[in-house]
Amino acid sequence: MILENSQVILSVRDLTAEINGNPILQGVNLEVRLGEVHAIMGPNGSGKSTFSKVLAGHPAYTVTGGEVIFQGQNLLEIEAEERARAGLFLAFQYPLEIPGVSNLDFLRVAYNSRRQAQGLPELDAFDFDDLIEEKLDVVKMNPAFLSRSLNEGFSGGEKKRNEILQMALLEPKLAILDETDSGLDIDALKIVANGVNQLTNSENATIMITHYQRLLKYIVPDFVHVMSQGRIVTSSDKELALELEARGYDWLVEDAAVGVGV
Amino acid sequence: MSIPVSPDAILDGLRLSVTYSDMYLHELLSQVSQTKSLGWLQELRDRAAHWVSHETIPTSRNEEWRFTELASLCQTKFQLAQKRSLASLPEEFTLPESAHSRLVFVNGIYAAELSDISDLPAGVSLSNISQLPENEIDDLKQYLAQSEGNLEVFTALNTAGLNDLALVRVKPHVVVESPIHLLFISSVAETPTISQPRCLVIAEDGSQLSVFEEYANWDAHLVSYFTNSVTEIWIAKNAQVNHTRVVREGAESFHIGKTAVTQARDSRYSCLAIAFGCQLSRHNLEIWQTGAQTETTLNGLTVIGSRQLADTHSAIALNHPHAVSRQLHKFIISDRAHGVFNGKIIVPKAAQLTDASQLNRNLLLSPKARIDTKPQLEITADNVKCAHGATVSQLEDEEIFYLQARGIKADDARNLLVNAFAQEILHQIPFPSLRNNLIQKVRVQESRGTEA
Numbered sequence: 001m002i003l004e005n006s007q008v009i010l011s012v013r014d015l016t017a018e019i020n021g022n023p024i025l026q027g028v029n030l031e032v033r034l035g036e037v038h039a040i041m042g043p044n045g046s047g048k049s050t051f052s053k054v055l056a057g058h059p060a061y062t063v064t065g066g067e068v069i070f071q072g073q074n075l076l077e078i079e080a081e082e083r084a085r086a087g088l089f090l091a092f093q094y095p096l097e098i099p100g101v102s103n104l105d106f107l108r109v110a111y112n113s114r115r116q117a118q119g120l121p122e123l124d125a126f127d128f129d130d131l132i133e134e135k136l137d138v139v140k141m142n143p144a145f146l147s148r149s150l151n152e153g154f155s156g157g158e159k160k161r162n163e164i165l166q167m168a169l170l171e172p173k174l175a176i177l178d179e180t181d182s183g184l185d186i187d188a189l190k191i192v193a194n195g196v197n198q199l200t201n202s203e204n205a206t207i208m209i210t211h212y213q214r215l216l217k218y219i220v221p222d223f224v225h226v227m228s229q230g231r232i233v234t235s236s237d238k239e240l241a242l243e244l245e246a247r248g249y250d251w252l253v254e255d256a257a258v259g260v261g262v
Numbered sequence: 263m264s265i266p267v268s269p270d271a272i273l274d275g276l277r278l279s280v281t282y283s284d285m286y287l288h289e290l291l292s293q294v295s296q297t298k299s300l301g302w303l304q305e306l307r308d309r310a311a312h313w314v315s316h317e318t319i320p321t322s323r324n325e326e327w328r329f330t331e332l333a334s335l336c337q338t339k340f341q342l343a344q345k346r347s348l349a350s351l352p353e354e355f356t357l358p359e360s361a362h363s364r365l366v367f368v369n370g371i372y373a374a375e376l377s378d379i380s381d382l383p384a385g386v387s388l389s390n391i392s393q394l395p396e397n398e399i400d401d402l403k404q405y406l407a408q409s410e411g412n413l414e415v416f417t418a419l420n421t422a423g424l425n426d427l428a429l430v431r432v433k434p435h436v437v438v439e440s441p442i443h444l445l446f447i448s449s450v451a452e453t454p455t456i457s458q459p460r461c462l463v464i465a466e467d468g469s470q471l472s473v474f475e476e477y478a479n480w481d482a483h484l485v486s487y488f489t490n491s492v493t494e495i496w497i498a499k500n501a502q503v504n505h506t507r508v509v510r511e512g513a514e515s516f517h518i519g520k521t522a523v524t525q526a527r528d529s530r531y532s533c534l535a536i537a538f539g540c541q542l543s544r545h546n547l548e549i550w551q552t553g554a555q556t557e558t559t560l561n562g563l564t565v566i567g568s569r570q571l572a573d574t575h576s577a578i579a580l581n582h583p584h585a586v587s588r589q590l591h592k593f594i595i596s597d598r599a600h601g602v603f604n605g606k607i608i609v610p611k612a613a614q615l616t617d618a619s620q621l622n623r624n625l626l627l628s629p630k631a632r633i634d635t636k637p638q639l640e641i642t643a644d645n646v647k648c649a650h651g652a653t654v655s656q657l658e659d660e661e662i663f664y665l666q667a668r669g670i671k672a673d674d675a676r677n678l679l680v681n682a683f684a685q686e687i688l689h690q691i692p693f694p695s696l697r698n699n700l701i702q703k704v705r706v707q708e709s710r711g712t713e714a
Contacts, residue, residue: 060659080672081667083667089667095664098682100684170669
């Protein structure tokens with residue numbers, strides 16, 4: 001939702017980043033206010049996923065310029081775990097399988113680290129069980145998944161639900177959903193989208209990274225941005241997504257190429 | 263024809279007649295031979311001593327010791343460890359589950375004041391050998407030092423010095439509920455010492471028991487010492503032994519341990535061997551099958567750091583049909599530590615319909631960490647199912663990042679992942695107190711200063 005006089009929680013200015021010496025982000029600008037849902041679309045290789053990883057603090061990427069201010073704090077100065085504790089959440093495109101770490105233990109450790117950052121006391125195992133029971137509902141997840149190893153042997157859809165369960169638990173200020181729709185059948189997509197919709201409100205914000213318009217039918221964005229060659233080349237309202245669905249990315253990408261040449 | 267002579271005279275005669283092929287080994291032998299035993303026990307010792315006197319300390323030219331260099335051991339002169347009285351047993355050495363079924367040995371010498379055998383069911387005897395009446399000692403003749411492979415040099419050295427011995431004997435069809443704790447503590451003086459713990463476990467027909475064999479270090483200070491232990495386990499038909507073996511000796515110590523298991527038909531044996539680093543440690547784990555349809559489970563975890571070396575050499579020697587064996591051994595190696603795994607499975611013609619699997623998985627936490635792993639399947643039977651494999655992995659940056667992205671600190675994330683790797687083994691520890699205690703110990707070992 002677009003709110004009047006809403007506070008800016010994320011401000012990205014001229015962000016450039018590279019991996020192994022290859023520049024990927026070439027000057028990204030973006031401003032996100034509380035209550036808003038943004039979609040970042042773009043062809044493969046345009047830098048969308050890199051952008052989400054750079055925001056979350058992935059160590060493989062080197063930021064070479066620009067700034068990122070998150071809730072008044074310089075995000076680029078702090079480690080990935082501190083960003084998470086400060087309320088930034090990245091739902092992974094490919095959530096990792098970690099055999100030997102129980103899903104429930106992992107969720108509790110993650111939740112308590114967020115509580116700690118908020119100056120709240122840690123929740124013990126019993127209280128946590130009650131809390132997680134309630135959150136399972138958001139993504140209609142079977143409690144049996146809690147006692148399994150983290151994502152181990154989960155189907156693609158189950159992994160994505162587990163990501164949204166973590167989001168429900170951690171209640172981030174800014175959630176970045178990286179290709180959350182990829183690999184989901186339509187039923188799973190509806191469940192995941194419905195989960196996200198339950199979690200968005202006027203006190204947080206969401207950035208969806210997606211290649212397809214499909215997800216945007218279920219989670220309706222306030223803004224749609226198109227990324228190409230490491231920068232946002234067009235921003236508009238949700239109608240842009242429909243146009244992209246109809247025309248593809250080529251017409252925008254060609255424009256961008258001309259833009260870079262100038 | 264024969265002229266009766268006392269065992270001492272035989273030994274003296276031998277000492278005169280041989281030239282020792284290995285002066286270092288000879289020194290060790292003369293240290294451990296200081297004590298004397300009675301009757302056939304002394305004869306047994308003398309025979310072993312005679313054998314050792316012709317042997318040498320294995321070098322890396324010996325295939326069985328190719329990656330495990332004993333030069334550092336041979337640079338240290340060890341004296342026979344002496345009796346030490348310890349006032350009481352701190353909590354960290356006790357297992358609540360076996361508070362009244364425990365034998366304690368300090369420096370290989372029986373410590374009656376720390377032992378507690380007040381809660382044993384009928385049909386179980388748990389004692390130091392010298393506490394036994396003579397006829398019961400005689401009854402051990404068919405077991406003691408009779409396992410296959412007892413001529414291996416370190417095993418024979420142990421037999422040559424055999425004095426105190428932890429004996430566990432379970433009568434037919436007796437099921438022992440409480441685990442039996444055999445605790446061997448090293449308490450070292452100023453100079454390096456050798457001690458030679460010895461266990462004999464006899465599970466008679468249809469009996470069932472759990473044994474927790476533990477090697478621990480009393481003092482925190484870093485004096486080098488050498489533990490040369492031998493455990494013989496005899497499992498009669500249809501009996502079951504669950505064996506948990508934990509080595510947490512001093513960081514500068516040497517530990518060479520033998521576990522020799524003889525399995526009669528329809529018997530079941532499971533071994534959970536967990537070792538934390540010593541300067542050098544070696545576990546020789548041997549299973550000898552004497553009847554059909556045995557089940558054998560060997561699981562293990564070795565955690566080493568700094569410049570430690572740990573070697574697990576297992577051998578399952580089958581000779582009868584329908585055996586099932588499962589083996590999983592994991593190493594977690596930091597710094598410049600070096601792990602060695604050699605898993606031999608011998609499946610001759612007589613062992614048709616064997617179902618054996620073996621897996622060695624290794625987690626290397628530093629670029630200088632090293633593992634040498636070698637499965638060794640010798641199969642001549644033609645109708646068997648045998649599988650083996652080895653994996654080497656490192657902590658994945660992506661995994662660490664995933665945990666970090668959920669607010670978990672990078673160091674905690676690493677420890678979580680290392681623990682997760684160990685979990686598959688640790689969760690099998692049947693005693694909750696020990697399990698929790700060891701889970702705490704499995705962590706990323708920080709590099710020490712200049713070694714990094």
